[in-house]
Amino acid sequence: MNIKRRAGVAMIAIAVGFTGVVVAPPPVQAQGLLEALFKGPAQRQREKMARQQARQEAVPAAQPPKPxxxxxxxxxxxxxxxxxxxxDFSKLSDPITTGAIDDMGLAPLGIDPFTEGRAVLADLxxxxxxxxxxxxIEHYSARPEYLWVAGTSVTERTLAVVAVLDDADAVGLSAADYKVDVPDDGFDITQGTERQKQLMAFEMKLSVAVANYILDATRGRIDPNRISGYHDFKRKxxxxxxxxxxxxxxxxxxxALLAQNPQGAHFEALKAELVRLQQLDEGERIEIAENVLIKPGQSNPELSNVMAAIALKGSDALKVDNALVLASYAGKPEYDAEIVTLVKGFQKEAGLKPDGVIGPATRRALVGITNADKIEKVRLSMERARWLPGVLASRRVFINQPAYTATYFEGGRQELSMRVVVGTKSNQTYFxxxxxxxxxxxxxWGVPQSIIIxxxxxxxxxxxSYLDRLGYEVTANGRAVSSSAVNWNAVGRGSGIGVRQPPSDGNALGELKILFPNSHAIYMHDTPSKSLFERDTRAYSHGxxxxEDPRxxxxxxxxxxxxxxxxxxxGGRNQQVNLSSEIPVHVAYFTAWPNEAGKVEYFADIYGRDDYLRRAIDATEKARTS
Structure with missing residues (x-):
């Protein structure tokens, strides 16, 4: 007789991250024939209860899912x-010199003009x-002499500096922040001490204004990191x-003062555009409902406004080619084949997908934006330009999220530009x-924790077993496990669960990714979802x-x-290739930016960041004038 003895294999939950995330199968138990025949009922009942208790200890009780x-x-x-x-002028003021001034307001021989004026600082x-x-204070402590005054008058060099401050609006700043009144020219010996007060006060006011201007021109008036965590810049x-x-x-x-502003063709183009816009009248503009969506074959009363806008904004060539359609249109709401052809022609001219669907992008192209709106966009872009390096590297990659483009520059010239897809509004790409x-x-593809959770x-x-079937790899605190072995009801933030997708034709990153390691896990990559590049609005990624052309x-x-x-x-093999030298990349956000020809183009504010920046500037101006 083959007599088997009962073997109890005691197994417990494997703790990964915390107890109960990965669970082992229940213990296997067996009972021999002789034990079953010769043990008494009481003993068998005791052992049965023990086995039940062991099973309860080995298999965790079902728990409600972790929130x-x-x-x-x-x-x-x-x-x-x-x-x-x-x-704090206390380090510069010198009250001893006050007693050295005679009744005529004149200082003894040998006292230089700057020392003569120090006493004024105590009350400035x-x-x-x-x-x-x-x-x-640091500058004048080390070099106690006038920068802007010579003798008893203001120099021509100084007047030129004041003119730069007065023209601060032209570079996207606010001239009111640096306003300094220049003392009247000429000197009356009877004025004596009063003239020295004027000159010293002017000297310090101008130096403070110049220092403020240098800061604002170099780094911007706004600290972008205070707007939101979507901005990540080390402030200059x-x-x-x-x-x-x-x-x-x-x-x-x-x-030299003007050169404190960003240098390069991009900033010069923004300055020139600001001047151009300020000289223009608003001109005629056709309004179209913001939520308009008209597809071929549909009927919509907004079609009459669409036709009027095309007649106003369409090129001469487009209007000649469609003269009969434009001339015969009598306000009907039906979107028929002839009008669809006209709209497709307009879309093609505007750089949009010529699908004949009149939606948000086509509406923006038809309606345009007011000069006032463009001026604001340019000024906001000039502020944002100060967050970038003052001089952009001649070899660089520039990604402009609102334009949905990535551009490669070599020798300061554009060599490659392509369409991109960026983050959705709920998964915004950082700046x-x-x-x-x-x-x-x-x-x-290492799946971000935000997507896992x-x-x-x-x-x-x-x-x-969902991830097992899709071929994803799962780890628990770095240890490879099966997806079906994980107690997902116990998983939450910080549970140590990792997920990655191996290389394959269906990999979310496609054939390659271009890495610039950062805390936001943002990089450029290929994608199997090629059709999205045909859309005018391309905010569909997780950030x-x-x-469009990763190779x-x-x-x-x-x-x-x-x-x-x-x-x-x-080769099909996963491998990394390092660049011979690192290349600057700007993951930027500009709703007004010059194209290759230097013409400023305007883009939709896909994340609503213009409004937040505008509020920040308003708060800054209020704080400076309060």
Whole structure:
């Protein structure tokens, strides 16, 4: 007789992250024939109860699903502007000199004009940005002499500097922030001390204004990181004392001051566009309902406004080719084939997908925006330009989210530009600078925690083997596990669960990704969803930048050919190739920006960031004038 003895295999839950995330199967038990025949009823009952208790300990009791705390993106904040501070002139004022002035208001021989005016500083009250206030005191403590005054008058060089401040609006700043009144020219010996007071007060007011201007021109009036976490910039900290000294020695201090603003064709184009717009009348404009959506074959009363707008904005060539349709249109609401052809022609001219569907993008092209709106967009773009490097690198990649484009520059000239897909409004692409370091071919897609928790988890709780069937790899605290082995009801933020998709034809990142490692996990990559590039509005990703022609961009940044890129991909092996030298990349957000020809183009504010920046500027101007 084959007698088996009962073997109890005690197994417990495997703790991964925390107890109960990955669960082992229940213990296997067996009972021999002899034990069943010769044990008494009481003993068998005791052992039965023990087995039941062991099973209860080995298999965790069913627990309700752990509540899912969604992972959300950054929020927009009420902007807190920089606070102005009082300039502390106590380190510069010298009350001893007060007694040295005679009844005629004249100082003894040997006392220089700056020392003569020091006593005025004890009663001088000025406010400045904290860095500007500190820099002015630092400069004059080291070099106690006039920058802007010669003898008893203001120099021509100084007047040119004042003119730059007065024209601050032309570079997107506010002249009111730097307003300094110039003392009347001429000197009356009977004025004595009063004249010295005027000159010293003017000297300090102008130096404070210049220091404030340098700060604003260099880094912008707004700290973008205070607007929202979608902005990620290290705020610039120019050495103001050093720059004041450089201005005093410059052959043309006015030109040197103006050069504190961003340099390059992009900023010059914005300046020229601002001048052009300010000289224009608003002109005629046809209004079309904002929520308009007219498809071929439908009927809509807004069609009459569409036709009027095409007659106003369409090119002469378009109107000649469709003269009969335009002339015979009598206000009917039916969107028939002839009008569809006309609309498609207009869409093609406007750089839109010529599908004949009259939606938001076509409406914007037909209605346009007012000059006032364009002026505001240009000024906001000039502010944003100050967050970028003052001089853009000649070799760079520039991504403009509202334009849905990625552009490669070599030698300062555009060599490649393509359509991109950016983040949705709920998964916005960040605005930041970085450096491209490498290209990964046949990449793995490490699924972000936000997608695991927000999107995958509900499916996995209903179907734990969901990821196994799709071929995804699952890890728990770095240990490979099966998707079906995970107790997804216990998974939440911080549970140590990782998910990645191996290289494949269906991989979300496609053939390659171009990496500039950052805390936002944003990069450029290929995509199997090619049809999205045909759409006018292309905000569909989870935040990364999908490239229309990833092989071409990879070839440019690696300094090789598209054929070589194809060779890397054809191998099918996951591999990384480092760039010979890193390339600056600007993941930017501009609703007004010049094209290759230098003409400023305007784009829809896809994330509503213009409004937040406008509020920040308003709050800043209010704080500076209060």
């Amino acid at each position: 899912v705390a969604k992972i959300s993106g950054p929020t927009y904040r009420t902007y807190k502007p920089d606070a102005l501070v009082n300039v 009250s000025l406010r400045a940005l904290p860095e500007a206030a500190e820099a002015v 900290s120019p050495d103001l004392a050093d720059r004041l000294e450089a201005l005093s020695k410059a052959a043309d201090p006015a030109e 930041f600078d970085d450096r491209i370091e490498l290209v990964e071919f046949n990449p793995y 927000n999107e995958m988890l509900p499916k996995l709780r209903a179907d734990p 990364c930048i999908r490239l 071409a961009m990879a070839a440019k940044v690696l300094g090789t050919t598209v054929a070589d890129i194809g060779g890397y991909i054809a």
